[in-house]
Amino acid sequence: MMELRVLQVVTIMNRGGLETMLMNYYRRLRHVGIQFDFIVHRQEEGHYDKEIKRLGGRIFHMPSIRPGNYQKYFKQLDTFFAEHAYYRIVHAHLNENSSFVMRAAYDAGVPCRIAHSHLSDLHIDFKWPFRKYARLCMKEYPNYYFACSERAGEWLFTSSSKNKVIVLPNAVNVSQYLYHLPERKRIRRELGVDDSFVIGHIGRFNYQKNHDFIIDIFQSISDKRKDAVLILAGDGDLMPQIKKKVHKLGLEQQVKFLGVREDIPSLLQSLDVFLFPSHFEGLPVVLIEAQAAGLSCLVSDTITAEVNLTNRVTFVSLSRKASEWADKLLQLDNQHKDTSTELKVAGYDIETTSQWLSTFYNEYNDTKHHASGTR
Known part of the structure; x- marks a missing residue:
């Protein structure tokens, strides 16, 4: 079986809870032929960047997502997926902003598009109308909806998507x-x-x-x-x-x-x-x-x-x-x-959840999912 490369989309790979959990998965799944690459949205080096590269992962830098650069960001994503057409799995961890990545992956024919909710609310500020719009767009483009809790799933995904939400526990070692x-x-x-x-x-x-x-x-x-x-x-x-x-x-x-x-x-x-x-x-x-x-x-x-x-x-x-x-x-x-x-x-040991995630990802390490994708 050929190596499967999964594209993880995050803000920056600093030492936060989400990022540490992703690295815990990465260290385990690479031993069963699953490699992680990362799109990050900061130009500076993240805490885990050196380890990612040492493990064989690649890091692609995108600009920060702001209301003033949405159109430019869309174009950069379209260019990225045109130049990296081999990804079968895109797993986005940007909460409501994942909708931008999901749209680009959808247009590129990526067969497995995962939007992953890690929050249950947001501070209301000047970006709120844009965030609300991004959440509304979420139902169109992912074909898998992950959440760290039921409440996080209810917050990010629309009513038509909620019955499809998969709760993946924030597991630890x-x-x-x-x-x-x-x-x-x-x-x-x-x-x-x-x-x-x-x-x-x-x-x-x-x-x-x-x-x-x-x-x-x-x-x-x-x-x-x-x-x-x-x-x-x-x-x-x-x-x-x-x-x-x-x-x-x-x-x-x-x-x-x-x-x-x-x-x-x-x-x-x-x-x-x-x-x-x-x-x-x-x-x-x-x-x-x-x-x-x-x-x-x-x-x-x-x-x-x-x-x-x-x-x-x-x-x-x-x-x-x-x-x-x-x-x-x-x-x-x-x-x-x-x-x-x-x-x-309760299912919060990462040894158990790693096995589940490996099985899930490997559904797309198969030629039947290769060219056309599933929409």
Whole structure:
């Protein structure tokens, strides 16, 4: 059987939840003859670019998708597919903007066109009318509709498409996150939090992740527990603003900004509780990782209840005061629990989902799908 090349379409291959999950699939599927190539929409190098090239993948750069360059972008996509007519599978992870890629792939006769929803809502801004239009176009061009959760599928796809949605769990390597006391002691010593009550958050510093409210919650917690420490992993445009707020509140000694980390399984070992009050999400990979590490998680009720796989997730409304969030967090069980069986039974072990995705992709590693495509 010849090697099958799958075109993954993303924003940039930095170390986010979606991108890390794609790399976990890539590392496994390349051993069974499935190769990933990537279209990215940033000119700078992504965190995973070197590894992708080392594994044999190719990276194609497109401009950022903006209302002012839609027509130019369409033309570039048409040119791309004309020059790379060998792709049988295009798997787009751009949420509503996937409709542009799906249209170009449809016009090019690509037989397998997957639009994959990873969000359940969006911040309303000046792009909202364009995003709404893009969502309406979604029903025309994909022939497979994937989503990380039922709610994410309902949000992106129209009513005529919803009964066709395939929920592909945001799976993780469960065994990698099992609680290990020596590792917990090592990482806590490294971070200087040996005897502290450690609250953690992992996420990009942007509006979606709600860091401003995280600091408000932690301020209330620190008034009640003097040994409390907040660990923030990630980077983003709002980091300077959040650092300024931490300084203004006099919390510099208790809040640690770690930047982007490559040791997320170890970092989760160091925590006592995970805090995640996002404005909106699909089904966050990091919450699956936190549960795999056996942590109790306090999250906003804007996140789908589907994420609660272990009964270790507590939901609170964003309309509640920061002090109420703090009280709820301090009531949570801060002992790590082995949740591996629950996650595997729920279908969130990447060993299982990799096998499913391999079978799905290989349906198109067959000459009957070759020239004409399926529309």
